[in-house]
Amino acid sequence: MTEEKSLNFIEEIIEEDLRNGVHQKIKTRFPPEPNGYLHIGHAKSIVLNFGLAIKYGGTTNLRFDDTNPVTEDTEYVDSIKEDIQWLGYTWANEYYASDYFETLYDYAVSLINKGLAYVDDSSAEKIAAEKGTPTTPGQSNEYRNRSIEENLTLFKEMREGKYRDGEKVLRAKIDMAAPNMHMRDPVIYRIKHAHHHRTGDKWCIYPMYDFAHGQSDSIENITHSICTLEFIPHRPLYDWFIEKLEIFPSHQYEFARLNMTHTVMSKRRLMQLVNQGFVSGWDDPRMPTISGLRRKGYTPSSIRTFCDKIGVAKRDNLIDISLLEFCVREELNQTAPRVMAVLDPVKLIIDNYDPDKSEYLETESFPNQPEMVRKVSFSNTLWIEQSDFMEEPMKKWFRLAPGATVRLKSAYIIKCESFKKNADGQVTEIHATYLPESKSGADHSGMKVKGTIHWVDAKNAQSAEVRLYDRLFTSENPAIEENFLEHINPDSLVVKQAYIENGTAAKPGAHFQFVRTGYFCVDKDSGEKLIFNRTTTLKEGFKPKE
């Protein structure tokens, strides 16, 4: 039985490199910028990079791309590390681009010495103007012909803090008429008198991404540097620096980033959701962040499975969020203990059950492990779901209705005898009679009922706050809408005051399946008062027809 999974294009490249002896071992890296929280899109990259190294016996470095001190912070470093570990991965080394500032500086000097870099005194505006447009070539300026000596002196003075922010930059001297805009003498060093989260005030010049990333890969001997599609036009530059600097030839490969329906993924938009209070924070369970998904009840393996299933390719994609939900259901169905909870309670009174009596009934906690059982309290007064009763049942209605019989899960068969409504027409109380001989596990009634409903003993229940989360956006692809904020789902969070079986061992992070209603996870804020977050619903098989 060979379960042969086809290779993605990166795996094909790696296998060919290994086969041809281009590399003996592969090295990958995950290079986040510590300026935000990781999201499910990053998870795709993490699973790819770490997964490749594991599959082919290589290693993966965690490298923080911290070349812009004004946006970066250790707060993000910590959360990123936590999320990667939570996902189940261990990095071989923890590095920072800032570890290489001295080396990078030397690289820049060597470029100057080769006549391949120059100091430009122009303003940012002038440089942008001279760069041309994608369809018109750029123009060079008077600084392009400065002597090597002058460039050396100026660059040294930049480092020494002799100039203010924006007064000068170091540029690579390539080709102002190149059809690829990134090759039109890109800026490689800029002056920023800013405090860096790691190097403090040691530097006032910082390398740009293009002058840091590839070289960092090279310094670490990264064999396969995997990034997203938007870096394709940077690749010629990536290769140019490595070639001119004559350093280890790392290679860049690009794959399509993850997009998901009913979700936004860009840091900018996610930041807006947080800052404008549409969600409670970066770890709000509606956020596609790793911390949000974790709080919502997603497990590391369900996220890994998801990343595995979506594949890796180069075409733009929009993955249906139902695939993510499928992955977590598939796992939780096996691992989450069942428990009964009633989210929209209505009282059910069993008229022929002794009001002074109560009993404990056995019920299974895992349907596929019949030996895993627990006892649930039962009496003449129960909570059941409002939605399990219909005054005038539709066709194919298996649940409760006047005169209808139904099985109370793990208890008795009951027959609805009457009900009460309030002035608003809302059902407030349902009366039923039960069949004593229909007790679950010892059913001698000979009756067959179509429906089974869940319940909680009203005389012995605990209350809980249950947070029902739904997709954050009603639009399938909010990112392409004019104003994505207008497409926020007003019902993305509905809070219920529910009843749950007494004695449920609900520690923060614990997963449960509320029988017939979905998967839930105990929130981190849960304490005296239990708080549950809905991870996802059960697949809905009942679809009423007109």
Added chain:
RNA sequence: UGUCCCAUAGUAUAACGGUAGUACGACAGACUCUGACUCUGUUUGUCGAGGUUCGAAUCCUCGUGGGACAACCA
């Protein structure tokens, strides 16, 4: 009027010149003390036109469509 990337069921992703397959979704049925799970079945696809070839989703050309690139961001 540039350069680059991409194009296979609704959504993703395989098929590496030789029978277009898989997953999710949808639909139908079986089972069911969760209308869940499980099982069975159905549905829908190679962007277009040429060319090469015994044979093209695959190679070539030209279209068409989508995307990326003009931060002292990454």
